[in-house]
Structure formats: C-alpha cells, structure tokens
Amino acid sequence: MSEAGGNVEHGLSGESSPDVAPREYTVASGDWQELPDVVEGGEMVINMGPQHPSTHGVLRMVLTLDGEMVLSNEPVIGYLHTGIEKNTEVRPWVQGVTFVTRMDYLSPLFNELAYCMAVEKLLGVTDEVPERAQTLRVILTELNRVSSHMVWIATGGMELGSTTAMIFGFRERETILDIFEFVSGLRMNHAFIRPGGLAADVPHDFELRVRQVIAELRDRVGEIETLLSENPIWVERNKGVGIMDAETCLSYGVTGPVLRSTGVAHDLRKAQPYCGIEQFDFDVPVTDTADAYGRYLIRIQEVYESLKIVEQALDALPGGPVMIEDQKIAWPAQLALGPDGIGNAKEYISRIMGQSMEALIHHFKIVTEGFTVPPGQVYVPVESPRGELGYHVTSNGSNKPYRVHVRDPSFIHIGALPPLSRGLQVADIIVAVASVDPVMGGVDR
Numbered sequence: 001m002s003e004a005g006g007n008v009e010h011g012l013s014g015e016s017s018p019d020v021a022p023r024e025y026t027v028a029s030g031d032w033q034e035l036p037d038v039v040e041g042g043e044m045v046i047n048m049g050p051q052h053p054s055t056h057g058v059l060r061m062v063l064t065l066d067g068e069m070v071l072s073n074e075p076v077i078g079y080l081h082t083g084i085e086k087n088t089e090v091r092p093w094v095q096g097v098t099f100v101t102r103m104d105y106l107s108p109l110f111n112e113l114a115y116c117m118a119v120e121k122l123l124g125v126t127d128e129v130p131e132r133a134q135t136l137r138v139i140l141t142e143l144n145r146v147s148s149h150m151v152w153i154a155t156g157g158m159e160l161g162s163t164t165a166m167i168f169g170f171r172e173r174e175t176i177l178d179i180f181e182f183v184s185g186l187r188m189n190h191a192f193i194r195p196g197g198l199a200a201d202v203p204h205d206f207e208l209r210v211r212q213v214i215a216e217l218r219d220r221v222g223e224i225e226t227l228l229s230e231n232p233i234w235v236e237r238n239k240g241v242g243i244m245d246a247e248t249c250l251s252y253g254v255t256g257p258v259l260r261s262t263g264v265a266h267d268l269r270k271a272q273p274y275c276g277i278e279q280f281d282f283d284v285p286v287t288d289t290a291d292a293y294g295r296y297l298i299r300i301q302e303v304y305e306s307l308k309i310v311e312q313a314l315d316a317l318p319g320g321p322v323m324i325e326d327q328k329i330a331w332p333a334q335l336a337l338g339p340d341g342i343g344n345a346k347e348y349i350s351r352i353m354g355q356s357m358e359a360l361i362h363h364f365k366i367v368t369e370g371f372t373v374p375p376g377q378v379y380v381p382v383e384s385p386r387g388e389l390g391y392h393v394t395s396n397g398s399n400k401p402y403r404v405h406v407r408d409p410s411f412i413h414i415g416a417l418p419p420l421s422r423g424l425q426v427a428d429i430i431v432a433v434a435s436v437d438p439v440m441g442g443v444d445r
Helices: 086-087 097-102 107-123 131-158 163-185 206-228 230-237 246-252 256-260 292-314 346-354 357-368 409-415 417-421 426-436
Strands: 009-014 023-028 046-053 059-066 069-076 337-339 341-344 376-384 389-397 403-407
Touching: 009 389, 046 376, 059 097, 059 426, 069 417, 069 426, 086 097, 086 403, 097 403, 097 417, 107 131, 107 256, 107 376, 107 389, 131 163, 131 206, 131 426, 163 206, 163 230, 230 426, 246 256, 256 292, 256 346, 256 389, 292 426, 403 409, 409 426, 417 426
Parallel strands: none
Antiparallel strands: 009 023, 046 059, 059 069, 337 341, 376 389, 389 403
8 A cells, every 4th residue: 555655665475386486576565456366376365454354453464375275474564553662762751651551552551560660670669669559550450451351352253253242242341441430530541550659549439349340240251151162153263273382382472372372371470470469369271272262261261360360459459558659759649530530639739739839849840851760771571461561661861761662462473473374264364363362553553
C-alpha cells in the first residue's frame, strides 16, 4: 500500500519444490498488487491482510501456498506504529506511564508496572514502595490478566464463528473493566501505577466489589468451559493446529502460554517474583500438546489461578500509604473520585492553594518537571498475559529517560509465525495466529 514519503522494502524468499530453482521476490510499498499470483512449480503467493486476523490490530501476512497448504508465512508489521518508546524519551519520568499503558492496550497495567519497577530500580527505592501499593499492584494486574484472557476467548471464538463465546468473553471482561473504572476513573490506559506506588488509594468498598466479581467470574468461566472444552467444532478446529515444540519456542524466545503449552513450566511470577507475589499460593498450568487447544486450556486455568491470587491478596491487603514517602519522588497521590471523574481531593487543593505556598510550588515542580534519576540502565521483566514483558530503561541522570526499549512478547511471537504456520491449511492460519494472542499495539510500539 502506498503511503506518502515511504518506500520500505521487505525481503521475501519464495520457497519452491525441489526440482524448481528458488526465486526471490521483493515486496515494496505500493507494488504488492503486482506480485505474481502464480509462480513456477504451481505455487501461489497471496496477501492475507493488511487486516485484523485475530491479532487485536493490523497485520499483513504474505503466504506462499501449494494449493491450500501454507509453505511459508512472512509477517509484515508497522501498520499501527505509534512511536511510544521515543515519546517516553522526551517526557519526564512519570509522564512516561501515560504512553506505555497504550502499547499492549489489552494489558495496560502490566506495561505500567514493568516501566515503574524499572524506574524504581534505577532510583534504588524498590524496597521503599509501600506494601499496600505492592499488594494492590498484584490485585490489579491479575484482574487485568483475566480480562485479557477473556478478550482472547471472545475474539478467538468469534473468528471461528462462535458468537456465544464472543458474547460471554466480552461480558466477563466488562465486570473487570467496571472495577478498573471504579478505581482509576478509566476503563483502559489507566496510568494508575506510578513510580513509587499508585496514583491514589482504592475506594473504601473496593474489596467488597472485587470479591463479588470473583464469585461471579468463577461461575461464568465455568459456562465458557462447558461451551467450548468438549465442543466438537472447537476441538476439531484447535487440536493439532499451530504446533510448536519447546525447542522451537526457546530458540525464538517465545514465552507465556505458548511456551507452557509445550510442557515448560516457566512463569516469571515463580522464577523472578515481584511485588511480593511469592507469598501467595498458585499453580502454573501447563500442557504437553504444543497446539492451539492446549493454549486455550492453559488460559482458562490461568483465569482460575489469577482469581485465587486476588483472593489471597485481598485477605493480606495491609493498610497504610500507597506512595513512597520521599517527597522528592512521590507523585501527589491525594486524589478522589468525583462526579466528573478523578481529580485532586478538595482538602489537598485547599492546603496547597490556601495554606502553604511551599506545598503549591512543590506540587507544580513535581508535576511539570518531575524528578531526576541517577545514571544507569536496568532490565525489568514481568509475566504479562502473553509472556515475558520486559523494560530496558537507561538514564543519563536527567529528568527524562535517555532510552526506553520494550521486549514485547507479541513482537517476539509474531517473529515465530513462519515455523508456526508451515504446513497448515489457509483456514487454520487464523487459529494459529489467534493462539499466540498477539496485540499489535505492542508489536508496532
């Protein structure tokens, strides 16, 4: 597709039968419509996309086919490019949260958490983050894991013609988004986790509402299992599709449910615990099928395990502040939910506007200029719904990051589509791509 000022070439190697010499095809912006439909040996090159085949965004795949069989799959990305990483480098540290939350927009709280943990590690204040804030981070991210898996079930079901699965998945997700809106004022892209803690404490009846949602979700996820787990159409379309063994996963850097479907029980919540999650009892679901059906089973079980973690975290939730004590770092967390959304509490506004000029000056400077971070670089990973989400953050000692680079699992998994797709039928490409659950906002960041 032609775009102003762009002519980016993508190399594409056309595989062919053994008795035909291999040929090279170059797909460039604006010329893919002239790509020959049929090549020597009876093979055919077609475009799947740019569109939205189970990818929560826009992806293009150039398929080389022998009849209905896929010989090669060359993914082409960049249609959803946002430049978020570079944007964080020209904003104060705290403002970066507002950008990173928009990368993988189905699990925004994981992006906020990993970024803030990296900033805290650079500042050397990881152990000073209040325990209440850490426990609330666990609760919110595990609820986010459930909502993300519900979208996967909804969209995966819809792609295979199950509108009931779509309705059920989005219905369950809504109950969690209601909690997020209740806490942060926003359904998505919350910017609620901040360096040093949280933007504000949760409302007083937060625990009651979350426990009600947990009880509701357990029953409703059971309905999804009843609908799909032994459904002959669902089983037939998913079993044996998109097989990728452990060795291939590890060689491509694939993590999360896709890796665990090969029998490898790798989960950063166990391997490199964070936010005190090691104090809670939960299992890491695995299967040995290495296919799309096994990934479905894992995600269903992960929902139950996340709900178990949330319950334990609510039981252990301590009192106290939700922001670090150091006022040179602490974001003003005296916020409240009002009729027009979230804003500063009236008592806080009265103090900084009418009682303390110094407090007003400090508020102005911490919000507009932020704080400086000592020079250094760190890498901090968390276990997102899609796998290892890591932030490599570099500081040069100023009030802005020098470099923010994200290891987004969706980007890694898109790179593994060629081996995942080889030998499949065209119709099964949708299932295979959906089974790795890529979100293009994270791929094209």
